[in-house]
Amino acid sequence: MYKFKIVYLPEFLEYLQEKYTLWAPAKSGTETEFKVISSFAEIDQSRLNTTLNPKEIFFPRREVLFSYDENGIKTPPPPEKPVAVWGLRTCDTRSIRMLDEVFSNAHQMPEKEMFKDPYWINKYADSLLISQACRQPLSTCFCNWFNSGPFDETGSDIFVIKGEVNYYLKGISDKGQEVLAGFAKAEQTDEKDAAEIKDLQAAAESYMSPALDISDLKSKLDKIWDDPLWEEIGAKCINCGACAYICPTCHCFDVSDEGKAGKGKRVRLWDACMFQLFTKEASGHNPRSNSLNRVRQRVMHKYNYFVDNYQKFLCTGCGRCVSVCPVNMDIREIIKKILAHEI
Amino acid sequence: MCNTYLPFPMKVERIITENPDRTLRTFDLSFINEEDREKFIYMPGQFCEFSILGKGESPFGIASSPTEEGILKFTVSRTGSVTREIHYLQEGDIVGIRGPLGNWYPEQLMQNEDVVIIGGGFAFTTLRSMIVYMLAHRERYGKITVIYGARTPEYFIFKEELETWDARDDITLHLTIDKPYPGWEKLVGFVPTVTGEVNLDPKALVLVCGPPVMIKYTLPVLTKIGFKDEKIFTSLERRMKCGIGKCGRCGIGSKYICIDGPVFSLAELNKIPEAF
Numbered sequence: 232m233y234k235f236k237i238v239y240l241p242e243f244l245e246y247l248q249e250k251y252t253l254w255a256p257a258k259s260g261t262e263t264e265f266k267v268i269s270s271f272a273e274i275d276q277s278r279l280n281t282t283l284n285p286k287e288i289f290f291p292r293r294e295v296l297f298s299y300d301e302n303g304i305k306t307p308p309p310p311e312k313p314v315a316v317w318g319l320r321t322c323d324t325r326s327i328r329m330l331d332e333v334f335s336n337a338h339q340m341p342e343k344e345m346f347k348d349p350y351w352i353n354k355y356a357d358s359l360l361i362s363q364a365c366r367q368p369l370s371t372c373f374c375n376w377f378n379s380g381p382f383d384e385t386g387s388d389i390f391v392i393k394g395e396v397n398y399y400l401k402g403i404s405d406k407g408q409e410v411l412a413g414f415a416k417a418e419q420t421d422e423k424d425a426a427e428i429k430d431l432q433a434a435a436e437s438y439m440s441p442a443l444d445i446s447d448l449k450s451k452l453d454k455i456w457d458d459p460l461w462e463e464i465g466a467k468c469i470n471c472g473a474c475a476y477i478c479p480t481c482h483c484f485d486v487s488d489e490g491k492a493g494k495g496k497r498v499r500l501w502d503a504c505m506f507q508l509f510t511k512e513a514s515g516h517n518p519r520s521n522s523l524n525r526v527r528q529r530v531m532h533k534y535n536y537f538v539d540n541y542q543k544f545l546c547t548g549c550g551r552c553v554s555v556c557p558v559n560m561d562i563r564e565i566i567k568k569i570l571a572h573e574i
Numbered sequence: 575m576c577n578t579y580l581p582f583p584m585k586v587e588r589i590i591t592e593n594p595d596r597t598l599r600t601f602d603l604s605f606i607n608e609e610d611r612e613k614f615i616y617m618p619g620q621f622c623e624f625s626i627l628g629k630g631e632s633p634f635g636i637a638s639s640p641t642e643e644g645i646l647k648f649t650v651s652r653t654g655s656v657t658r659e660i661h662y663l664q665e666g667d668i669v670g671i672r673g674p675l676g677n678w679y680p681e682q683l684m685q686n687e688d689v690v691i692i693g694g695g696f697a698f699t700t701l702r703s704m705i706v707y708m709l710a711h712r713e714r715y716g717k718i719t720v721i722y723g724a725r726t727p728e729y730f731i732f733k734e735e736l737e738t739w740d741a742r743d744d745i746t747l748h749l750t751i752d753k754p755y756p757g758w759e760k761l762v763g764f765v766p767t768v769t770g771e772v773n774l775d776p777k778a779l780v781l782v783c784g785p786p787v788m789i790k791y792t793l794p795v796l797t798k799i800g801f802k803d804e805k806i807f808t809s810l811e812r813r814m815k816c817g818i819g820k821c822g823r824c825g826i827g828s829k830y831i832c833i834d835g836p837v838f839s840l841a842e843l844n845k846i847p848e849a850f
Contacts, residue, residue, distance in 0.1 A: 296579045299627045304580060334820060344576040346818045346833065352575065456847040483822030486579075486815040492628040497579075502821070509823060512813050513632075513654025516786070518848065532825065539828035 233417040234397040234424055241271035243398075244317060246414050251315035251359060254288050256281045265316065276318060279369055280549060284479035285323045286330060288314060289354045292501045296350065296486070300494040313357035321383040321390075322374045322549040324362040326479035328386040331355055332541055333482055350499075359406060362387040366431055368438045371550030373563055375442040379548065381435040394427050443567065445534075448544075451569055452535035456527070460572050464565050465526030467558045468505075474552035474560075475503035475529065480545045483509070504528045530565060578818050581625050581670025582610040584646065586663050592649065592731045598696050599661055600637065600649045600731065603669065614674065616640055617681060618703035619809060619837045622673030623817050624648055629659040633814045635836075636674065637699035637732075639706035646671065649699045649731050675817040676836045679704050679781055680807060687779045688716040692792060694723045694765050694784025700809060701783050702732050709745065718745045721772065723765040723788070725752050748772050766791040769799075776800030782808045790850055793840060803841035810836050810849065 235243060247253055255274045257266040263275050264283035297306045319327075334351035365372070365381035374380060384390040388407035392399040399420060402408030411417055455461075475481040485502040489495055502509060505525050511517040519525055537545035546562075553561050584603035592598035605611035618639060625631035632654075638647035652661045663669065679700070689708065693701040701720075708715050720739070724730045730749065740747045750761035750768045761768055765788050774780075776799050782789055789808055796806055812824035814832045824831035827846040829838075843849040 306577065306580070345578045347576060348818070348820055349575045349577045350579075482820070484815070484820070486631060486821065488625075488628050488630050490628050492626070495628045497627070497631075499816075499821075502823075504822065504825075510813060512811075513657065518812065528825070531827075532822075536825065536828035 232420045232424075233400045233402075233411045233414075234394075234420045235400070235414070235416045235418065236396060237393070237398055239416045240398065242416060243414055244268070244271055244274075247315045247317070247359070247410070250312065252310065252312045253315050253317060254285075255317040259283070265318075268317075274318070279365055279367070279372075280320060280322075280551060281318075282477070282551075284477055284549070284551060285316065285319060285327060286479050286482065288316060289327065289351055289358075290330060290334070290482060294350060294499050296497045296499055298496045299490075309353045313359070314354060315359040315361065317361050319360055319362040319387075320365055320549070321362050321379060321381070321385065321387065322372075322547040323479055324360050324386045325377075325379065325383075325547045326549070327355075327360060329480055329541070329543070329545060329547075330482055357406075359388045359410060360386065361389040361391060361407075364390070364392040364431070364435065366393065366435050368435060369550060370440075371553040372439065372548065373443075373550060374548035375439050376445055376563075376566075377544060377546065377548050381439065382432045392428055392431060394424070394431065397424065399424060399428055443563070443570075445544075445566060445570070448534050448566060448570060449538045451572070451574075452531060454574050455569065455572065456531070458572070458574070460568070461523050461527045464530070464568060465523040467560055468522055468526045469558055470505045470507070470522050470525060471557060472503040472505040473555045473557065474562075475505055476501065477551040477555050479549055479551070480533070480547065481529075504532070530562075530569075534566070578672060579816070581623070581627075581631075581672045582607065583668050584610075584671050586665050586667045586669060587645065589663065589665055592696075592733075594728050596661075597652045598649060598729075598731060599652070600647060601660070601663065601669075602638075603646045603648070603671065604644060606668070611644065614646075616674035617678035618707045619678035619700050620674040620676050621700075621814075621817075621836060622646070622648070622671050622675060623814075624650075624660065625670040625672070626656070626659050626663070627670060630656040631670075631672075631815070632656040632660075633675075633811075633817065633832075635697075635700035635703075635809070637702050639703045639710065641707055641710035647699075647703075649696055651696050672817060675814075676832055677834070679809075679837055680779070680839075681707070684708075684779050685714045686716065688775060688777060689718050690774055690778045690780040691718070691720045691722075692765060692769060692780060692782045692784070693721070694788040695725070695729065696731055697784045697809075698722060698731055701781060702735070704781060705739070705745070706735075709739075709742075712744055717775075717778070719748070719772070719774065719778070720745065721748045721750070721765060721768055723750045723752070723768065723784075726755050727751055727758050764788075764791070766795045770795045774799055774801075776802075779805045780807065782806065786850065803844060804839055806840040807837055808840065808843070810838060 262282035334348040388404040390401045402411045484499045510519045533545040588602040590600040634648045814824045815821040819830045819833040
């Protein structure tokens with residue numbers, strides 16, 4: 232494990248920028264989101280979770296698939312440099328890894344070249360994901376329900392812990408190791424550092440509420456598709472879609488043309504199963520016409536259908552949906568209700 | 575890297591207006607690039623995303639058969655904004671096509687079996703593809719029986735072809751309309767009713783495609799006759815956008831219609847919530 236003094240962070244980030252396009256949390260109005268950073272001063276590390284999620288980095292809310300004019304179709308050029316992300320939390324990193332399974336490998340069918348999403352793959356290729364330990368998790372955090380925690384290194388290329396005077400950095404992947412080994416200011420940690428890290432981790436974990444055992448959640452959901460429980464769960468939902476918008480794992484999108492017949496662009500835009508128009512057909516027929524069906528779809532996709540296809544929940548417990556919901560729906564309460572429901 | 579989001583160009587060769595109120599049109603498209611033609615290997619039951627740049631994209635089942643080389647056929651009902659623009663196309667215009675997408679009718683299982691095909695309205699497109707394919711390889715299959723229903727005689731699509739098939743002795747055609755109509759001498763009655771009345775042999779394999787309400791009422795009739803769920807196949811539709819299992823619009827349970835379907839056996843559908 233390596234360390235460098237906190238004051239050397241700008242230098243470390245500049246070092247990363249030699250090879251990478253650097254993304255990090257930054258102010259966006261009153262909120263924070265991941266942005267391409269040109270100088271250290273733009274970074275805002277005051278919040279634990281960014282308001283908007285990091286899927287934007289590899290799956291922008293509006294993305295040009297191609298432009299067209301009288302000369303034909305042109306795809307956007309691939310990025311010049313690979314992406315490095317500073318300031319991710321483990322929940323964010325794990326969500327990016329999940330989306331990668333979807334976009335580069337639908338339903339775990341790696342042999343199907345035509346199912347690969349080149350727009351995701353071009354940006355994701357050779358990326359460096361640096362996640363940071365959460366020293367003081369929020370009351371909305373529930374990553375520990377998913378075998379994770381504030382000091383979980385899973386999925387990171389580099390895992391960072393902020394100490395009192397040092398950043399401690401652990402190379403998890405080979406790529407991460409190499410990057411750290413090449414930074415002149417990085418030193419090896421000693422026993423005193425290890426003790427500080429251990430204390431920080433114990434403190435962080437004590438902030439977390441106890442984890443809920445959700446091992447029965449999938450099998451429970453398999454049995455309650457047409458249970459009246461959904462009326463109770465979904466009654467409050469106003470289908471605003473905010474939860475899906477800020478969710479780091481929601482990835483549904485729309486494809487739409489912008490422009491005229493002779494010149495324009497085909498774009499994809501984030502969309503959500505919360506909206507009535509998501510499934511509405513031109514004939515007027517709508518397979519998911521009422522709000523309850525849509526709430527059920529979102530819960531089922533995350534905690535049941537995705538498990539069928541990818542053997543994991545499509546949720547990392549980041550808690551953004553809990554903080555953003557305008558009618559105070561709390562996904563944790565929904566899960567508890569489902570688990571407690573007698574069939 | 576393969577990019578399935580990019581359409582390739584095709585030329586509108588022929589437009590046929592299928593019904594008197596001009597809401598149904600069939601478009602024969604030809605490949606412009608030889609390379610696209612060679613790559614386009616498909617089977618009856620698959621679909622394409624059909625687009626006009628600047629106007630948008632919609633999914634349609636392929637109505638032509640792979641045995642009809644060099645062309646692709648789509649029948650489009652004028653319903654929303656994209657289909658309206660498709661109806662404005664003229665012969666010679668260029669359109670964008672992505673595909674072939676999805677799975678296909680279980681042709682291998684159909685070999686050496688009797689086959690029953692049940693269709694309704696303008697959803698007859700991929701069934702037409704299957705029938706043309708079977709007639710081109712007639713020796714592979716047992717008895718072929720077709721039940722096809724439309725509102726009135728004018729609403730059948732591929733009318734000339736239906737007449738040719740009717741004249742053949744290696745395919746049995748039961749055409750039916752909803753209500754009596756002057757001059758109509760064939761069957762009258764809804765598809766589910768007719769299905770129960772034409773003495774189908776439950777050993778056959780069945781393909782059903784039509785409006786949801788037709789499928790809903792036909793399936794129990796088939797079960798009552800004695801068809802096994804594993805031998806009944808139907809094709810589902812949703813508002814598919816990407817066609818490669820990403821955009822999430824065609825999810826039914828843990829399946830995506832665009833990559834796991836559109837063709838499913840009733841045995842599979844019984845396990846999927848939200849299928850109908």
